[in-house]
Amino acid sequence: MTEARAPLLSFRDAGLRWPNGVQALSGLTLQVEPGEFLGLLGPSGCGKSTALRLAAGLERPTSGRVDRVEGVRLGVVFQEPTLMPWADVFDNVRLPLRLAGRRSVEVHDQVMSAIERVGLAEFVHAYPRELSGGMRMRVSIARALVVRPALLLLDEPFAALDEITRGRLDDDLRRLWREERLTVVFVTHSVYESVYLSTRVAVMSQRPGRIVAEVDVDAPDPRDDAFRASPRYAQWCLSLSAALREAHR
Amino acid sequence: MSATPPRAPRRALPLAPTAVVLCALLAWEAVVRINGIAPYILPAPTRVATTLWHDLPSLLPSLWFTLRITAGALLLAVAGGVALASVFALSRRVEAALFPLAIVLQVTPIVAIAPLILIYVESTTVALLLCAFIVAFFPILANTVVGLRSADRGLRDLFTLYGASRWQRLRLLLVPSALPYFLAGLRIAGGLALVGAVVAEFAAGAAGHETGLASRILEAAFRTEIPRMFAALVLVSAVGIAIFAVFDALSRWLLGRWHDSELPPR
Numbered sequence: 001m002t003e004a005r006a007p008l009l010s011f012r013d014a015g016l017r018w019p020n021g022v023q024a025l026s027g028l029t030l031q032v033e034p035g036e037f038l039g040l041l042g043p044s045g046c047g048k049s050t051a052l053r054l055a056a057g058l059e060r061p062t063s064g065r066v067d068r069v070e071g072v073r074l075g076v077v078f079q080e081p082t083l084m085p086w087a088d089v090f091d092n093v094r095l096p097l098r099l100a101g102r103r104s105v106e107v108h109d110q111v112m113s114a115i116e117r118v119g120l121a122e123f124v125h126a127y128p129r130e131l132s133g134g135m136r137m138r139v140s141i142a143r144a145l146v147v148r149p150a151l152l153l154l155d156e157p158f159a160a161l162d163e164i165t166r167g168r169l170d171d172d173l174r175r176l177w178r179e180e181r182l183t184v185v186f187v188t189h190s191v192y193e194s195v196y197l198s199t200r201v202a203v204m205s206q207r208p209g210r211i212v213a214e215v216d217v218d219a220p221d222p223r224d225d226a227f228r229a230s231p232r233y234a235q236w237c238l239s240l241s242a243a244l245r246e247a248h249r
Numbered sequence: 250m251s252a253t254p255p256r257a258p259r260r261a262l263p264l265a266p267t268a269v270v271l272c273a274l275l276a277w278e279a280v281v282r283i284n285g286i287a288p289y290i291l292p293a294p295t296r297v298a299t300t301l302w303h304d305l306p307s308l309l310p311s312l313w314f315t316l317r318i319t320a321g322a323l324l325l326a327v328a329g330g331v332a333l334a335s336v337f338a339l340s341r342r343v344e345a346a347l348f349p350l351a352i353v354l355q356v357t358p359i360v361a362i363a364p365l366i367l368i369y370v371e372s373t374t375v376a377l378l379l380c381a382f383i384v385a386f387f388p389i390l391a392n393t394v395v396g397l398r399s400a401d402r403g404l405r406d407l408f409t410l411y412g413a414s415r416w417q418r419l420r421l422l423l424v425p426s427a428l429p430y431f432l433a434g435l436r437i438a439g440g441l442a443l444v445g446a447v448v449a450e451f452a453a454g455a456a457g458h459e460t461g462l463a464s465r466i467l468e469a470a471f472r473t474e475i476p477r478m479f480a481a482l483v484l485v486s487a488v489g490i491a492i493f494a495v496f497d498a499l500s501r502w503l504l505g506r507w508h509d510s511e512l513p514p515r
Contacts, residue, residue: 058406076410082403086425086507098421099411127507147411 007031008072008151008183009055013064015208016050024050026208028064032151037177037184039194039201039217041240043248047209048187049079052155055185068151075144077154081136083128083143089115090124093142100147107146114146115139117176134165138172145176152177155187170197174223191244195236196223203240205247213243292476301480308465312484315461318374318446319488322381326438329382330389331431337390338397338423355387359445363452373453377461380449385442388434396430397423429508432500439492447485 009032016025024047032038032055042048053059054066056076068074083092091098093114097107115121118138128136137157144152154173158166174197177184188194194201195217203213217236219227227233274294280286281293288296301308333351337344363380370376400422408418450463462481469477504511 053406056410058409074410076407078403078406080403082401082407084404084422084425086428095407095421096411099408099413099417129507129509 006034006069008034009066009068009185011051011054011064011066014054014061014066015063016047016054016059017062023208025054025061025210026063027210030202030211032183032185034150034183035181037174037186037197037199039198040185040187040204041189041191041194041201041244042204042209043189043206043244045207046204047207048189048204049155051204051209052076052153052185052187056153072151073147073149075147075149075152077137077140077144077152077157079156079159081128081133081140083136083139085128088125088127089120089131089139089142092128092139093146095143096147111146114142117145118142118172132165134161134169137161137169141169141173141176145180148180150183152182152184153187154184156189157186158193159189166193173197178221191237191240192228195233195240196228201236201240203243203247212247213240215240215243289473289475292479296476297479297483300476301483304477304480308462308481308484311460311462311465311481312488314459315443315446315450315463315485316488318377318381318450318461319442319492321378322385322445323439323442325378325382326385326389326442327435330386330434330438331393334390334393334397337394344394351387351390354383359384359448360452363449366449367453374459377446377449377453380452381442381445384445385438388437388441389431390434392430392434392437393427396427399430400426429500429504429510432496432503433510436493436496436500439496440489443485443489443492 011028011030014025014028015023017023028051030051040048040051050059054061055068056074057068060066084095087095090111094104094107094111097110098104112121112124115124118141120135120138120142123131123135128139131139140157144154158169161169170193173184173186176182186194186197198217201215201217202211203215204210205212215236219230219232278293278295281291281296292300333347337348359380362383363376366379367373367376370379404422404426408422413421446461447463450461451467454464454467462485465481466478466485469475469481501511
């Protein structure tokens with residue numbers, strides 16, 4: 001049973017220095033266990049996004065190591081929806097499968113099911129510019145889900161959205177995590193969002209970023225308005241806020 | 250809720266510009282008639298129209314010739330511009346080495362180069378083609394280079410993440426990103442190819458049957474057939490307008506649904 005506990009993703013003393021000399025990350029150590037919903041919390045500019053890019057393999061560490069379990073399927077959602085404006089919702093969601101060389105006919109059902117899971121079945125043939133900001137983000141999530149990922153990486157995906165849309169997408173994401181048994185790494189600068197969503201929150205220091213605190217948020221489902229109003233929620237928020245302040249003094 | 254909002258409405262012939270042109274023509278006709286100006290000084294629009302009608306059989310072969318030069322030059326410019334732009338997009342070093350040359354070609358007036366080209370190139374047709382190509386080439390090149398570079402950074406990352414091949418990256422990301430820029434360049438180049446074809450023919454001062462509208466205008470000038478000059482001029486303008494209209498329609502067809510430049514004003 002030790003096999004199941006092996007981390008899907010691990011940072012070991014990882015550091016990254018940009019070519020211009022800026023040290024973005026230094027001595028970052030963090031393990032992501034299968035099945036968890038990890039919140040990566042820190043203010044803007046602390047290197048959270050860089051850590052996620054390392055996890056996705058878009059950057060290589062200049063020191064230390066970042067390891068991902070071989071063959072683990074990866075879905076990534078960026079800060080921006082990052083859709084192709086010339087393609088409709090279907091083709092945008094289909095992109096990862098298309099790049100993997102799969103033909104349109106054989107993946108039709110798979111693409112449709114991903115679109116349905118984010119509630120956009122009616123908008124299959126709409127173009128990104130015809131959708132609202134929240135809907136575009138849903139397309140982006142569907143595109144990450146279409147490859148049936150084991151590990152889903154999200155980089156402050158809802159930061160640019162209004163409170164109501166954001167709350168709704170938070171709930172959707174939490175539901176998808178539960179139903180699809182995903183492992184999620186969710187980068188955010190919001191203490192409240194991280195407590196609401198995560199099973200564990202890792203707090204990052206100022207640049208060069210590293211992990212300074214890890215807090216288990218072991219509240220059971222459902223996470224709803226009652227959870228938001230509970231004293232335990234407030235307690236977690238307080239202790240994480242304190243950890244953030246401590247790290248950024 | 251409708252998933253597909255209505256397409257951009259077809260653009261009707263705009264009222265204002267039509268009215269302006271009509272008023273100008275009426276004023277022109279009136280001035281000529283009221284002052285009794287002779288046609289060899291300034292022909293009235295109706296006179297130009299009748300001349301065009303009568304001379305059409307003799308002007309058509311020239312129109313066809315000018316069209317062929319323009320289209321041929323434009324085709325070469327598209328092929329050359331897109332090919333070179335692709336090379337530039339792949340290598341900044343090659344761009345740094347060659348772009349200054351392209352700029353020299355662009356800023357040197359074609360009337361100044363045309364006589365030299367006509368001396369060195371034996372076939373007048375080829376020389377004219379070359380001149381028109383030189384003017385049409387640059388906007389295609391410059392726009393396509395910018396277009397190929399303008400692909401969204403996030404989308405580039407996404408293509409890397411999902412293991413896109415070079416060919417997939419080119420076909421599914423770079424080409425669609427560059428398309429609006431390329432089409433804007435094509436509209437400019439279309440008009441310029443015509444200008445190049447006409448100007449080079451003036452420089453050539455050629456006569457004979459394998460010549461275009463510029464030669465007809467020159468001939469008419471020698472014989473002071475002013476109405477015929479106007480008639481040929483109308484044909485040149487018509488070609489220019491037709492080229493613009495074709496590329497405008499092409500651009501709307503290709504970009505209509507997704508690019509901001511082709512959406513109706515709010």
